[in-house]
Amino acid sequence: MKVKATTASNGNHLVTTCRACITFFCTLALLGCTLATPATRFEALAEQHGLEAATVSGSGFDHRVFSAPAPETATARPSTLHVYYGSDGSPFIDGRHIARDPTPQRPLTLALMDRDPFPSVFVGRPCYHGLVDGCDARLWTVARYSPSLVESMTAATARVIEVRAPARVVLVGYSGGGAFALLVAERLERVDAVVTVAANLDIAAWTDHHGYTPLHGSVDPIDLAGRREALHHLHLSGSNDENVPPAVQRRVLEKLPPDAARIIDGFDHRCCWAAEWAGIMAEVEDDLGAFKRRNR
Numbered sequence: 001m002k003v004k005a006t007t008a009s010n011g012n013h014l015v016t017t018c019r020a021c022i023t024f025f026c027t028l029a030l031l032g033c034t035l036a037t038p039a040t041r042f043e044a045l046a047e048q049h050g051l052e053a054a055t056v057s058g059s060g061f062d063h064r065v066f067s068a069p070a071p072e073t074a075t076a077r078p079s080t081l082h083v084y085y086g087s088d089g090s091p092f093i094d095g096r097h098i099a100r101d102p103t104p105q106r107p108l109t110l111a112l113m114d115r116d117p118f119p120s121v122f123v124g125r126p127c128y129h130g131l132v133d134g135c136d137a138r139l140w141t142v143a144r145y146s147p148s149l150v151e152s153m154t155a156a157t158a159r160v161i162e163v164r165a166p167a168r169v170v171l172v173g174y175s176g177g178g179a180f181a182l183l184v185a186e187r188l189e190r191v192d193a194v195v196t197v198a199a200n201l202d203i204a205a206w207t208d209h210h211g212y213t214p215l216h217g218s219v220d221p222i223d224l225a226g227r228r229e230a231l232h233h234l235h236l237s238g239s240n241d242e243n244v245p246p247a248v249q250r251r252v253l254e255k256l257p258p259d260a261a262r263i264i265d266g267f268d269h270r271c272c273w274a275a276e277w278a279g280i281m282a283e284v285e286d287d288l289g290a291f292k293r294r295n296r
Contacts, residue, residue: 038090038103039130045107049114051122056159058152061126061134065160066110068120080285081166082120083157084109085177085184089128091140102140103128109174111274112197116281120172121160125180126152143217144176145203150183150219161190168192168292170284173199175244175269178235179221185231186224193232193288195281198269200244201225201235201252209248226255232291233260234284238267 043053043064051066089104113120126149127135139149161169170193173181178199185194200206203220207213233256237246246263253261267273273280 037130038101038105039128041105042103042107042129045110046122049110051110051113055131056123056156058126058156058159059154060148061152061156062131063126063152063156064124064129064131065156066122066124068113079166080118080168080170080288081161081164082113082116082118082170082172082281083160084113084120084122085153085171085173085180086122086124086128087174088140088144088176091144098137098141101128101130101132103130106270108270108274109177112172112174112277115274115277117278118281118285119164119166121164123153123156123160125149138217142213142215144215145179145183145218145220147219150180150187153180154184154187157184158188158190168288170195170288173197174273175199179203182221183219183224186227189228189230191231192292193234193284195284196235197273198238198241198244199235201249205248205251206244209245222252222255225252230295232288233257234287235261236273236280237261237263238269238271238273239263239265240268243269 046053046066050068052069054065054067056063056065086104086107086109089102090099091102093099109122113122124131125140127139139146143149157171169191171181171185171191172195173179174197176199178196179201181194181196181199182201185191201221203215203218203222205222207215235249235253235256237244237249239246249261264276
């Protein structure tokens with residue numbers, strides 16, 4: 001009897017110990033998930049890509065900026081600088097609840113930069129990347145392209161350009177970042193070209209297509225498109241993109257030159273931009289050079 005009792009006691013002790021271990025490791029896992037916010041995951045991924053992080057002041061907001069370190073032997077200014085803007089990220093959770101941190105969790109933009117053969121820098125949005133001071137949820141939901149945000153993105157971009165002092169500047173925006181790229185490019189004369197990828201450049205048409213709440217308080221890129229004649233445009237869409245179908249861009253493209261748009265067969269909202277990106281950006285540079293020569 002004592003042996004049985006002792007065995008049962010040891011068994012209970014082992015069960016209790018195992019339960020304690022499971023609870024401990026589950027707690028660590030949950031803590032890790034809590035600490036690994038979208039902003040911290042983005043920073044870690046940027047570091048994996050060899051990018052250096054800094055904070056740049058815009059106009060009323062701060063911005064996280066990620067760039068590749070300049071080569072130690074580089075003394076002359078770069079001929080071209082590509083400035084990237086990322087997507088809307090995750091303004092909502094499950095399409096209903098407002099996210100506390102809208103920072104992109106699967107940043108395709110970093111993969112594009114990684115394959116870009118030209119010097120590049122990523123300019124983050126206000127209220128993203130953990131910079132939430134002075135922000136409210138409207139600034140990544142219905143007012144995600146508000147005049148104040150566009151103004152701050154323009155100011156931050158101007159500061160980055162001033163420091164780098166390139167000969168030419170190309171703004172590159174993916175998805176919702178394409179809206180900012182066009183809005184900033186039409187405002188900032190220092191920009192020579194704008195390239196967008198799977199971008200919602202007609203916000204009213206995009207929200208209507210999906211049945212979303214209108215983005216009241218946002219500036220619609222279609223209202224500014226084509227204002228600067230000296231700006232070279234390339235707006236890329238995937239034929240299989242269900243988030244921003246090519247048809248949604250029809251009205252904005254009517255305001256731009258016929259060669260401003262390209263639909264790539266078989267591509268969707270994410271696939272397969274990164275795989276082909278080096279070639280696409282090489283073509284952009286060639287086209288921009290020809291554009292500049294024609295418009296001297």
